[in-house]
Amino acid sequence: ESGFNEILINKLISLNRLGEALVECRKTKGFSEDIENKKIVILRKVGDFNELKRTLLILLKRTGEFNYAVKLKQQSSKEEWEKYFKDVAKDAKGKNRNSLLSRIYYNENDFRNAYEYSKNLSDSDYLELLAKKLSIENPELACNLFKKLCFAWIKSGSGWPYKKAGKMLESIKMLDKKGSFFGKTREEITALHKKKYSLMEIINRV
DSSP: OOSOOHHHHHHHHHTTOHHHHHHHHHHOOSOOHHHHHHHHHHHHHHTOHHHHHHHHHHHHHHHOOHHHHHHHHHHSOHHHHHHHHHHHHHHHHHTTOHHHHHHHHHHTTOHHHHHHTOTTOOOHHHHHHHHHHHHHHOHHHHHHHHHHHHHHHHHHOSSHHHHHHHHHHHHHHHHOSSSHHHHHHHHHHHHHHTTOHHHHHHHHHO
């Protein structure tokens, strides 16, 4: 009576009445991420990969979720992905989606651009992975990231976070062949946190 609804679509999918389920998905007004994801399931089953890619592109632009970029790349040829990549990057820049941009560039092994869009990010696991990738060809950028992570771990609490901060400082020491960046970083930590004695024990051992 009300036209399309999610329960109906689920039922049609369970009965393998995929064509009807797809029709119901297309009836939806406005944008629904759940419905678009159900459409992806159906399109994959019926083998309509062109609409599947268009749907993934819509989801990526509307949500800014990186996992849709991964799925879109997997479904695309190299030439198709190059076009999608330019489109998605332009869209993300216009919407200031730096997290998405950084991760997309990372996935393309363009770690310098990934770094450029990572400056406002706080995901420590991702930033540490990026810093390690940068260590090979851009050690100075890697040092900047390890320093950011060092202070972030100190700020997050004592105990294990202090040990992580020490690890970040060790990474800087290994990369900074001249030692000046490492020395300045350790001096900054000491000046700001010299009363945190358990932290200082770790820092002084580096």
